[in-house]
Amino acid sequence: xxxxxxxxxxxxxxxxxxxxxxxxxxFLMLIPAVTSLCLSEWNPxxxxxxxxxxxxxxxxxxxFIGWKTRDNMIYMQWKHGFVIASLSWVLLMFxxxxxxxxxxxxxxxxDACFDVMSGFTTTGLVLTQDxxxxxxxxxxxxxxxxxxxxxxxxxxxxSFLFRETGGAYKIYVGxxxxxxxxxxxxxxxxxxxxxxxxxxxxxxxALWVNGMMIGLKPLSAFFHGLFMFESSWSTGGFAPMTQxxxxxxxxxxxxxxxxxxxxxxLNFGLHYAIWQGNKKELVKNIETRSFFITTFLAxxxxxxxxxxxxVYPDAVAAFRKVVYHVLSAHTTTGLGxxxxxxxxxxxxxxxxVILIIAMLIGGSACSTAGGFxxxxxxxxxxxLLADIRKLLxxxxxxxxxxxxxxxxxILDDVLVRASSIIIICYMALFAIGTALGTxxxxxxxxxxxxxxxxxxxVGLSIGITSxxxxxxxxxxxxxxxxxxxxxxxxxxxxIGYIIGGMKKLCQRPLQE
Amino acid sequence: MQDxxxxxxxxxxxxxxxxxxxxxxxxxxxxxxx
Numbered sequence: 001x002x003x004x005x006x007x008x009x010x011x012x013x014x015x016x017x018x019x020x021x022x023x024x025x026x027f028l029m030l031i032p033a034v035t036s037l038c039l040s041e042w043n044p045x046x047x048x049x050x051x052x053x054x055x056x057x058x059x060x061x062x063x064f065i066g067w068k069t070r071d072n073m074i075y076m077q078w079k080h081g082f083v084i085a086s087l088s089w090v091l092l093m094f095x096x097x098x099x100x101x102x103x104x105x106x107x108x109x110x111d112a113c114f115d116v117m118s119g120f121t122t123t124g125l126v127l128t129q130d131x132x133x134x135x136x137x138x139x140x141x142x143x144x145x146x147x148x149x150x151x152x153x154x155x156x157x158x159s160f161l162f163r164e165t166g167g168a169y170k171i172y173v174g175x176x177x178x179x180x181x182x183x184x185x186x187x188x189x190x191x192x193x194x195x196x197x198x199x200x201x202x203x204x205x206a207l208w209v210n211g212m213m214i215g216l217k218p219l220s221a222f223f224h225g226l227f228m229f230e231s232s233w234s235t236g237g238f239a240p241m242t243q244x245x246x247x248x249x250x251x252x253x254x255x256x257x258x259x260x261x262x263x264x265x266l267n268f269g270l271h272y273a274i275w276q277g278n279k280k281e282l283v284k285n286i287e288t289r290s291f292f293i294t295t296f297l298a299x300x301x302x303x304x305x306x307x308x309x310x311v312y313p314d315a316v317a318a319f320r321k322v323v324y325h326v327l328s329a330h331t332t333t334g335l336g337x338x339x340x341x342x343x344x345x346x347x348x349x350x351x352x353v354i355l356i357i358a359m360l361i362g363g364s365a366c367s368t369a370g371g372f373x374x375x376x377x378x379x380x381x382x383x384l385l386a387d388i389r390k391l392l393x394x395x396x397x398x399x400x401x402x403x404x405x406x407x408x409x410i411l412d413d414v415l416v417r418a419s420s421i422i423i424i425c426y427m428a429l430f431a432i433g434t435a436l437g438t439x440x441x442x443x444x445x446x447x448x449x450x451x452x453x454x455x456x457x458v459g460l461s462i463g464i465t466s467x468x469x470x471x472x473x474x475x476x477x478x479x480x481x482x483x484x485x486x487x488x489x490x491x492x493x494x495i496g497y498i499i500g501g502m503k504k505l506c507q508r509p510l511q512e
Numbered sequence: 513m514q515d516x517x518x519x520x521x522x523x524x525x526x527x528x529x530x531x532x533x534x535x536x537x538x539x540x541x542x543x544x545x546x
Binding site for chain 1: 518519521522523525526527529530531533534537538540541542544545
């Protein structure tokens with residue numbers, strides 16, 4: 001007998017909710033379209049109208065296919081949530097690349113997909129040509145993608161398009177965000193946006209005023225401020241100019257971006273706890289402790305290492321070049337105040353190695369940052385300490401270890417193992433990326449630097465990433481950015497789902 | 513209203529803490545350069 005559940009096969013559920021997420025992005029394209037309209041940029045406006053139509057059509061088709069399942073989110077299982085999140089990201093990459101491609105600033109569609117994935121995952125590596133002359137509409141799109149990508153595409157769709165249903169939580173977790181700020185997931189998504197929008201207003205205003213102080217015209221200063229805030233807060237690394245942060249030549253501008261990219265790399269749960277009056281959380285949280293200790297050490301080591309090489313003449317220059325880059329790498333932002341080749345030519349091996357380590361560690365879990373996250377570093381380190389203490393104590397004694405992250409948690413082996421597995425996965429991606437880079441003839445340290453940058457979703461480059469790099473390397477970097485941002489699990493679920501489907505298809509003729 | 517006050521004070525604390533941390537790194541950088 002067919003049960004009610006059988007009437008809603010997996011594919012319909014996945015199709016319906018993926019359609020929702022795509023519609024979310026179609027609506028998002030209204031922002032750059034309106035910007036282009038207001039600034040009389042007619043060609044970009046047309047590009048966005050075409051792209052929006054494609055996204056709307058695809059979104060509605062997918063929703064129409066799965067229409068029967070619209071009231072049955074209760075049937076949604078974990079596998080559906082994971083597949084929807086990972087599949088949406090792939091489809092969105094292609095759709096969001098359309099306005100890039102139509103602008104004529106990309107050499108190929110692969111380059112456009114690379115830039116979009118780089119934006120979505122808040123990496124910040126760029127293949128766009130002649131960045132200094134692209135339209136404000138396209139710049140708005142680039143930075144909007146990185147801003148929304150930081151919060152999460154699914155979080156965006158959840159906030160505005162999904163109805164209040166339990167199954168939504170499974171899609172939300174599929175996007176590598178597992179924190180519940182309030183009991184319902186829609187409320188959690190809205191809090192994430194509330195925090196981001198509050199900082200968007202403050203950060204854009206601060207950078208706008210700063211921009212006018214350094215000689216930019218008011219309108220230009222506003223757009224630069226908005227773009228640089230979006231880039232900093234989402235730990236993205238995009239900038240409206242080719243020279244990135246170097247374009248501004250301003251110490252105060254750099255300090256403001258530092259403050260916002262550090263804030264962006266902190267856990268949304270931590271922001272919420274502090275905003276609810278739990279001020280001690282900032283000091284007690286294992287993640288902030290881990291982050292501040294490793295940042296502190298990395299900065300000290302890098303400054304001492306570069307002081308030995310006499311690259312920068314004074315403390316201010318060292319702060320603006322060395323500390324800025326260590327912070328940018330550690331928060332996985334990728335904003336830079338030196339040219340890419342300077343890392344290879346001036347920083348020396350030690351400085352580059354420090355940046356690689358900082359990029360791999362990254363920021364906080366459930367934030368806009370990448371890397372294997374301070375929380376996992378803290379858990380594994382505490383796990384190691386716990387093992388040592390267990391070895392040294394009496395066998396009869398039962399020891400319970402705890403750590404604090406929003407609330408007290410018991411440190412069990414399952415948690416340590418889960419954190420270790422994710423760290424191993426990141427390290428594997430990094431090792432393969434380094435090997436692939438050396439295969440294409442790049443020096444090992446440069447290949448490792450670039451691999452760490454994509455694995456940690458950072459965006460700093462040593463000069464490998466360019467439109468002329470091998471296509472296989474571009475594809476590998478796209479896959480790595482995607483895997484690292486979604487933290488593996490949902491992508492593995494998608495791969496498993498596709499393989500399972502293919503197996504069923506292959507077995508059907510035999511059964512018949 | 514009470515919630516808003518809490519939120520604003522939390523926001524100021526966050527900004528001040530990160531600002532202080534940045535200042536600390538700057539001071540440390542001066543010491544390290546000597």
